[in-house]
Amino acid sequence: MQKEKVITANELTKRFGTFTAVDKITFEVDKGEIFGFLGANGAGKTTAMRMLCGLSLPTSGLATVAGYDVYKQNELIKKNIGYMSQKFSLYEDLTVRENIQFYGGIYGLTDERIKEKTDLLLKQLQLEEAGKKLVRALPLGWKQKLAFSIAIVHDPAIVFLDEPTGGVDPITRREFWSLIYEASERGITIFVTTHYMDEAEYCDRVSIMVDGRIDALDSPANLMRDYAANSMDEVFLHLARKAVRSE
Amino acid sequence: MKQFFIFVKKEWLHIWRDKRTLFILIWMPIVQILLYGFALTNEVKNSKIAIFDEAKDEASTTISQEISASRYFNLLKNVDSYKEIEATFRQGKIRLAVVFPRGFRNDLLHTNHAQIQLIADASDPNTANMLTNYATSIINDYQQSINQNEKLPYTIKTQVRMLYNPELKGAYNFVPGVMALVLMLVCAMMTSISIVREKEMGTMEVILVSPLKPFRIIIAKTIPYLLVSMLNIASILLLSVYALDVPIRGNLGLLIGESILFTITSLSLGILISNTAKTQQTAQFTSLMSLFLPTLLFSGFLFPIENMPIALQVISNIVPAKWYYIIVKDVMIKGLGFGAVWKETMILIVMTLALLGISIRNFKIRLA
Amino acid sequence: MRALKFLLQKELRQISRDKAVFRILFIMPMIQLLILPLAADYEIKNINLGVVDHDHTEYSRKLINKITSSGYFRLKDYSASFQQGLHAIELDKTDLILEIPSQFERSLVKENQSTLFVAVNAINGVKAGLGGAYIQGIIQDYNQDVRMQWIQYPRFNPQPTIEVTSSDWYNPNMNYRVFMVPGILVMLVTMIGSSFAANNIVREKEMGTIEQINVSPIKKTQFILGKLIPFWMLALTVLTMGLIIARLVYGIVPLGHYITIYIFASIYLLAILGLGLLMSTYAQTQQQSMLVSFFVTMIFNLLSGLYTPIESMPAWAQMITRFNPVSYFIEVMRMVMLKGSGLSDIKYQIFALLGFAIFFNGWAILNYRKRS
DSSP states (O other): OOOOEEEEEEEEEEEETTEEEEEEEEEEEETTOEEEEEEOTTSSHHHHHHHHHTSSOOSEEEEEETTEETTTOHHHHHHTEEEEOTTOOOOTTSBHHHHHHHHHHHTTOOHHHHHHHHHHHHHHTTOGGGGGSBGGGSOHHHHHHHHHHHHTTTOOSEEEEESTTTTOOHHHHHHHHHHHHHHHHTTOEEEEEESOHHHHTTSSEEEEEETTEEEEEEOHHHHHHHTTOSSHHHHHHHHHTTOOOOO | OHHHHHHHHHHHHHHHHOHHHHHHHHHHHHHHHHHHHHHOOOOOOSEEEEEEESSOSHHHHHHHHHHHHSTTEEEEEEESSHHHHHHHHHTTOOSEEEEEOTTHHHHHHHHSEEEEEEEEETTSHHHHHHHHHHHHHHHHHHHHHHTTTSOOSSEEEEEEEEESOTTOOHHHHHHHHHHHHHHHHHHHHHHHHHHHHHHHHTHHHHHHHSSSOHHHHHHHHHHHHHHHHHHHHHHHHHHHHHTSOOOOOSOHHHHHHHHHHHHHHHHHHHHHHHHHOSSHHHHHHHHIIIIIHHHHHHTSSSSOGGGSOHHHHHHHTTOHHHHHHHHHIIIIISOOOHHHHHHHHHHHHHHHHHHHHHHHHHHHHHHO | OHHHHHHHHHHHHHHHHOHHHHIIIIIHHHHHHHHHHHHOOOOOOOEEEEEEESOOSHHHHHHHHHHHTTSSEEEEEEESSHHHHHHHHHTTSOSEEEEEOTTHHHHHHHHSEEEEEEEEEOSSHHHHHHHHHHHHHHHHHHHHHHHHHHOOOOSSOSSOEEEEEEEEESOTTOOHHHHHHHHHHHHHHHHHHHHHHHHHHHHHHHHTHHHHHHTSSOOHHHHHHHHHHHHHHHHHHHHHHHHHHHHHHHOOOOSSOHHHHHHHHHHHHHHHHHHHHHHHHHOSSHHHHHHHHHHHHHHHHHTTTSSSOGGGSOHHHHHHHHTOHHHHHHHHHHHHHHHOOOTTTTHHHHHHHHHHHHHHHHHHHHHOOSOO
């Protein structure tokens, strides 16, 4: 059975003046996959992701997201994706409930649906008591989980996560990833960038970017076999050693 | 000491690299001096007026022409009724209306007494007064001219000499004021924002952990703005002299020295504000509200301080710009020397020291 | 459009929770409005007079008396020489010197005329102009008194005289407060409106929350409106409070209708907020946006006709004021409050401001890019 492709990229490129941040990358993501987008700092992962999300206009190449063209159907893409940035982008001076309500509303959920989702989310995250608290008051780990849940509040086809687990302890990271698995089981495709190589092993497939190009693209198991490595860390070191660029 | 200069250099790089802000910091005062120097003035001229001439005789026509020809007035239209006068006032089109009653010339010749009515829009009382005065003196001139044969006995003539500013140019009054305003604002506001920015970004803590004494750090922050201000002072003075024809009659060195002193006072104010503000937004608004408006009002260049209620006159004494404005007027326009301004200079010095003192204390308290 | 409702909800919640904002938005303007009008008085009174009397006769003293009892002048210096008197002007002790030459009375009697000398500190042109005019007026009156005393006039006045009567409309008490309060209110509302709105978007840029908006299906127009409307409401609230204070504290009641003011203010605010939003789409940091909005606001304020009349400005400056939305509002405020102007009287200004509003907001929407 042919798997539906939710993201396709063909020689996608982004240049800033003479600097080529993303150099003709080509790849595809299947529906329901957890796709890891790895690379060192400065390798171009965030830039690539921003092009797919419609935050940055590609210089050349082709790409489609959720079946829509990134050049011409940008706004349609936005209806069908979720996004969580490095800074989490929750409003610190609004409460948990208010954040859920806001994002639910702007993604077009009806009032009943918003209420349903709010109750569900609060329960899922065990934040029932904290519903009326300002986000500012939450510890970092909770903020991250909340941000992720809000990113998928409208059940998008794909959710883009930009380095979502920065700065928290391993247990919290594990909890975060269980949320990701849950979402994946519901049919949401996960596109996540990270530089934590152990997280790479949680993904179905990963790509590794070096100096703007994709130097490897396969499942973690295959990559470790191909590079005779015991961990994704080693695979990465092997590839990154060639890297010329750093942040 | 060496560390101090390293800090100053870092601060300077911050400013230097933010080209947009730097551009504004240097060009804005120039643009403002030019704008305000040329455009801001209380002088009255080209005021639009209307004439309601019921007489339409030789005398009324002559007087009307004299009035229209004057550089103070600009005849907008002739009207035919009081109602029309009212409507034109309401549309905001005129400031003064001149009314000649029927039979004006006849009355004048046969009974030696005739009336002219001047109606002024007194929304702005001073302008109304001045326009009424000017119109009246034109009418008086006319009266003199038809009385040329008879000379009045026992005439007292008055010779009036305008000192320092014979042409009554607005710039002489406004340029010193705008200098005070611009310097105060650039220095105080920019300094406070820059310091608060570090607080907001969190880099302040990193700096505080460094071996340099915290207060020296703050001073290091202000030095680049001091340099930019000196550039501003130079450009403002050059413009005043060459573009606005406002002379520097006194000692240039003294003027520059006082300006630098005032800059330092403003910087100290900026530091004080930065101590109390938590976000850049608050810093800006506090600067705006507590600096711009009070400086505008209480420096004395826009509104005469002696008109204010006593309480406000007292408050005006703590506005540094007031003293600087007096110093600039005395040195630049009146051409006086240090002997005339030593009191004001002392006041500025005391203010600066006090501001710095309070800031140091506040800062230490915060750290503790 | 539903998205707009959520945007507005979010903005209002955020604003109402920000304590500092509250203080800035409401308390500070009120304080300003209470203090500024007390200070903003251009009226020329209490002119400090210095006298140098070389004559010391009854008539010179009578003249001096007449001047000091006029109410315009305060005698602050009595010097023996012009040099000394000049020194008083230098120190700003006096604004004006009257020098009465020796033989003043004698010359008047014997030679039928005498000359007085007046020197005025003309740095403040208006003060000098009016001060000079007042003192000359008093001297003329004095002259008449002297004549009446020394000559018997026949019953008919042999000289044709024109009597000038003057009426002051719209501000019969010649009260500067009435003139300044509406203008100050405009200035406060403007400063708050434009700076605040400008800062807000840049703040979101700096904090990163704007990215989340850009990645969502919210349209540009909805976003801009979502910023515009809350601040518009806030500014109108400040205006209302200001009008209440004007009424309660200063007894200033508009001759025209409040509704005219509100209609105009609403359009005006759209324009000025639009300008603020436009500036923020160009700024990268809060510091930049604050600096620019501050200087633009200052220029707009000082060249708006609030402090100095527009007619006195050179032609090119008057041209500039036509592009300054603030000057229109100042004009309209004064017209409606002091002269009772109605909507039809201000239709030109309304159209101008509508033009500004469409221009600024349109440009802001066009310039704002969700995708860079």
